[in-house]
Amino acid sequence: xxxxxxxxxxxxxxxxxxxxxxxxxxxxxxxxxxxxxxxxxxxxxxxxxxxxxxxxxxxxxxxxxxxxxxxxxxxxxxxxxxxxxxxxxxxxxxxxxxxxxxxxxxxxxxxxxxxxxxxxxxxxxxxxxxxxxxxxxxxxxxxxxxxxxxxxxxxxxxxxxxxxxxxxxxxxxxxxxxxxxxxxxxxxxxxxxxxxxxxxxxxxxxxxxxxxxxxxxxxxxxxx
Numbered sequence: 254x255x256x257x258x259x260x261x262x263x264x265x266x267x268x269x270x271x272x273x274x275x276x277x278x279x280x281x282x283x284x285x286x287x288x289x290x291x292x293x294x295x296x297x298x299x300x301x302x303x304x305x306x307x308x309x310x311x312x313x314x315x316x317x318x319x320x321x322x323x324x325x326x327x328x329x330x331x332x333x334x335x336x337x338x339x340x341x342x343x344x345x346x347x348x349x350x351x352x353x354x355x356x357x358x359x360x361x362x363x364x365x366x367x368x369x370x371x372x373x374x375x376x377x378x379x380x381x382x383x384x385x386x387x388x389x390x391x392x393x394x395x396x397x398x399x400x401x402x403x404x405x406x407x408x409x410x411x412x413x414x415x416x417x418x419x420x421x422x423x424x425x426x427x428x429x430x431x432x433x434x435x436x437x438x439x440x441x442x443x444x445x446x447x448x449x450x451x452x453x454x455x456x457x458x459x460x461x462x463x464x465x466x467x468x469x470x471x472x473x474x475x476x477x
Contacts, residue, residue: 277308288312291335292412298393300341303352306388307359310339314363325368329376330417333468336360336380337411337419341388344399349390356384375469382472383411396427407460419468421475422459429457 272280287293288309297305313335321327339356343349360380364372386409390399397403406426414420466474 272304274304274308277304281305281308281312289316291316291331292338294338294340296340296342296408298342300343300352300388301348303341303355303388306339306341306352307355310335310356310359311363313338314360318363318367322367325371326417328367329364329373330413330468332360332364333376333379333383333419333471334411334413337383337387339387340408342391342393342406343388344390344392346390346399349388353384353388356388357381373469375472378472379469382476396430410459413468414465417467417469418465419471420465421463423461423463424457425460428460 281288291313295309300306317331317335321331341352391406392399396406407423410422412420
């Protein structure tokens, strides 16, 4: 469904532009292989209501269905991983919330269509928690959240380990960007490592490391 500009004032104040679906498709087709990798991570620093992220998730979920539709547990595991791989920041609170809702609905429509009454509340709760963590009401220029007491933006990295277990590590956004700058600078090579192909690589240090949890228990484990 096409999204529409909510007011001219928002365009004037925030430069809000909503990319139409045919342009979203054309741009994502340029990186088609990555959009079809279930665990390939995408960050939209001005995500709006999620036009790009929704299409990315839709493509990933098509791959999950194609590969894992015969096993509900496998489908759930990799659908959750697909949701965990999309990240967004928006300076407007209503945009961030609408983005979360659209991403959730994209997941839930696909999930319910495949498994109907067999769907699990715990899986939906995990997805809601992931979207709460991954779609941030913040300012990608200041690298801080927006609100009464702005804080540095922190993203959670989610990865599958040991079958159905999820590993969470939190990283400060400004540190991730500083690491990229260090890699690009000839004067800061000492801050990076070199791969066995001779390329510079940056390994960021997490601000917090969490124990493994089952992917269906994410919300219960962290939302307290």
